[in-house]
Amino acid sequence: MSLLFVVTSGFAQDNSRESLSEDEIQNNRSKFIKLSFGMSNSLFRDFATSPLFYKGLVKNTGLAFERSSSTKEREFGFNFLAGNYKAIVSNHEAISETKSATLYYSKLVQSKRLSSKKMNFKLGALVFATGNLRGNHDLQNNGRGIESFHSLMGSAKMSFDVSRTELKEKKCLFIKYRLNPRKRVLSFRFNVGLINSFFRNGYAYGNQDGILQGGNQLEGYKFHLFAGQSYSTALDYTWYLKNHNAYRFTYQWNAYTTNEEINKFDMAHHVISWVFLFNTNNK
Amino acid sequence: MKKITFILFSVFLLTSCEKLVFEQDQASEDPFVNFEYLWHECDTKYSFFDVKGVNWNEIKSEYEAKLFDGMTNDSLFSVLGGMLNELRDDHTNLISNFNISTYGVYKTGQDNFDFRVITDNYLSDDVYYSGPFIHDFVDDGNVGYIRFGAFTGTIDANNLDFIIDRYKDTKGLVLDLRENGGGASTDVHSLLSRFVDTKTLLYYTRIKNGPAHDDFTEAEPVYLEPYDGIRYSKKVVVLVDRGTYSAGSFTSLATKAIPNLVLMGDTTGGGLGQPNGGQLPNGWKYRFSITQTLSLEHSPEFENGVPPDIPVLFDWSDLTKDEILDAAIAELQ
Numbered sequence: 001m002s003l004l005f006v007v008t009s010g011f012a013q014d015n016s017r018e019s020l021s022e023d024e025i026q027n028n029r030s031k032f033i034k035l036s037f038g039m040s041n042s043l044f045r046d047f048a049t050s051p052l053f054y055k056g057l058v059k060n061t062g063l064a065f066e067r068s069s070s071t072k073e074r075e076f077g078f079n080f081l082a083g084n085y086k087a088i089v090s091n092h093e094a095i096s097e098t099k100s101a102t103l104y105y106s107k108l109v110q111s112k113r114l115s116s117k118k119m120n121f122k123l124g125a126l127v128f129a130t131g132n133l134r135g136n137h138d139l140q141n142n143g144r145g146i147e148s149f150h151s152l153m154g155s156a157k158m159s160f161d162v163s164r165t166e167l168k169e170k171k172c173l174f175i176k177y178r179l180n181p182r183k184r185v186l187s188f189r190f191n192v193g194l195i196n197s198f199f200r201n202g203y204a205y206g207n208q209d210g211i212l213q214g215g216n217q218l219e220g221y222k223f224h225l226f227a228g229q230s231y232s233t234a235l236d237y238t239w240y241l242k243n244h245n246a247y248r249f250t251y252q253w254n255a256y257t258t259n260e261e262i263n264k265f266d267m268a269h270h271v272i273s274w275v276f277l278f279n280t281n282n283k
Numbered sequence: 284m285k286k287i288t289f290i291l292f293s294v295f296l297l298t299s300c301e302k303l304v305f306e307q308d309q310a311s312e313d314p315f316v317n318f319e320y321l322w323h324e325c326d327t328k329y330s331f332f333d334v335k336g337v338n339w340n341e342i343k344s345e346y347e348a349k350l351f352d353g354m355t356n357d358s359l360f361s362v363l364g365g366m367l368n369e370l371r372d373d374h375t376n377l378i379s380n381f382n383i384s385t386y387g388v389y390k391t392g393q394d395n396f397d398f399r400v401i402t403d404n405y406l407s408d409d410v411y412y413s414g415p416f417i418h419d420f421v422d423d424g425n426v427g428y429i430r431f432g433a434f435t436g437t438i439d440a441n442n443l444d445f446i447i448d449r450y451k452d453t454k455g456l457v458l459d460l461r462e463n464g465g466g467a468s469t470d471v472h473s474l475l476s477r478f479v480d481t482k483t484l485l486y487y488t489r490i491k492n493g494p495a496h497d498d499f500t501e502a503e504p505v506y507l508e509p510y511d512g513i514r515y516s517k518k519v520v521v522l523v524d525r526g527t528y529s530a531g532s533f534t535s536l537a538t539k540a541i542p543n544l545v546l547m548g549d550t551t552g553g554g555l556g557q558p559n560g561g562q563l564p565n566g567w568k569y570r571f572s573i574t575q576t577l578s579l580e581h582s583p584e585f586e587n588g589v590p591p592d593i594p595v596l597f598d599w600s601d602l603t604k605d606e607i608l609d610a611a612i613a614e615l616q
Contacts (some may be wrong), residue, residue, distance in 0.1 A: 210469070213469065266306075
């Protein structure tokens with residue numbers, strides 16, 4: 001599987017903070033509240049009810065809290081995706097209204113051995129829990145889908161300082177303009193699930209609550225530990241303002257599968273987001 | 284900068300493709316693929332093979348032989364729908380955007396109901412409509428007749444409070460469930476809770492939990508709690524026929540556990556399994572039964588129909604009377 005992380009040595013970030021002590025670095029770390037808005041090209045497939053992929057362009061919103069320095073990075077956040085997914089074969093169409101909510105926490109620490117003046121390399125972990133609520137009238141008594149997926153992931157991140165250090169004067173047609181010095185960072189992150197688990201419907205998928213008249217809505221649901229696979233990547237381009245706030249354009253991909261022999265569930269998202277980073281400590 | 288961007292983008296592309304993680308897309312219009320898929324789903328999850336005496340492997344051989352490459356969707360639908368109809372289960376359907384397959388269990392017995400006969404010869408011009416119920420006095424005001432045509436899920440306490448109060452001084456009630464094809468199972472308890480005074484065990488239920496034809500969970504008891512309000516404790520005759528199905532059959536089976544309820548008419552159509560829902564590789568949808576309902580003796584055989592306590596059939600040679608309703612009124616004297 002070509003999901004191997006590639007270390008691009010030789011392309012690096014100028015780390016001007018290396019001359020500071022660790023305490024000084026941490027005292028000067030930046031704190032952000034991040035708001036993200038975007039769209040996701042998402043898909044899922046629930047073999048318990050259908051062999052077809054359901055695909056849709058859905059809305060994505062997120063809120064996170066980030067503390068970062070050149071040596072450490074921590075983030076805690078929430079993400080919400082909602083929209084309609086469709087399965088279209090020939091001229092048969094079925095629609096699933098799906099909502100996905102994710103909580104995550106990650107911590108990265110700089111690897112001094114792998115980092116250089118021009119590239120900051122961090123390693124760490126990310127833990128997430130995501131829950132889906134799906135509704136599909138075409139599947140009748142199997143129309144409601146509920147599942148959750150949880151993972152402890154190993155995480156690696158490369159950051160490159162691509163700042164504009166000098167004032168540049170440009171011209172477009174007859175219009176002259178200036179590009180001021182600006183701090184910019186391009187980063188790539190890769191996460192792979194190390195310990196995965198999920199909670200999902202039982203064998204028959206449906207339940208007997210209609211007959212039992214108020215039985216357990218989650219009858220037959222089971223928790224599976226050390227099961228499934230998860231992967232995610234993120235490509236970020238961040239540029240900072242003079243007031244220490246920042247904008248970020250990010251492209252994230254995440255995918256997970258329960259990998260069951262029967263009733264397997266797959267889901268993947270390709271998320272493009274615009275992120276507003278509000279600096280809360282002016283550093 | 285450009286080199287960084289290029290390499291990062293390349294790495295990103297390589298690592299952002301779920302095709303490397305997921306199995307390939309299984310959408311297909313191949314008739315053999317769809318046949319195998321539907322047959323296998325039924326084989327591993329349908330709940331009544333043993334009860335119905337169906338040899339599913341033989342059915343496969345018979346129907347698979349009818350497939351050929353290039354067959355039209357209409358032809359394929361006939362083959363797959365025909366295969367499902369071998370299960371003799373109206374909770375088992377194939378659904379496309381041009382047809383729905385159905386077995387038609389009501390055709391296994393004679394027709395036993397014509398509401399026009401009742402309205403012309405038994406009911407007054409001042410019939411009441413209370414929610415899903417149509418009701419009136421019959422037998423010179425001695426009996427209350429209640430027609431319940433479908434389990435619409437719209438029963439509410441006000442309907443039944445009014446009905447029970449209106450007929451509280453009658454000798455008995457006739458609850459007519461003939462040709463009631465079922466519907467919302469919540470209505471079953473809403474209705475029956477008016478006819479018991481203590482918590483009552485009605486039947487048992489179990490659901491498929493493995494691929495073998497006899498893989499089921501432990502049977503769970505289904506209890507009925509008495510309604511906390513106005514109830515009816517006198518005799519009630521419940522009229523049924525082959526068109527009484529699903530929630531109608533659940534109600535019919537429940538009468539075996541409720542002493543003041545008597546089942547009269549023809550055997551019901553069955554439908555005591557809760558259906559699921561799913562999709563084929565070509566986008567068609569299907570459903571079939573995945574649960575079994577067991578009698579108090581733990582028998583699943585009532586899926587083949589709940590027999591009446593008093594069998595009576597309609598005589599179509601005389602449309603001035605409804606023999607089944609007449610027998611019910613006589614039973615209440």
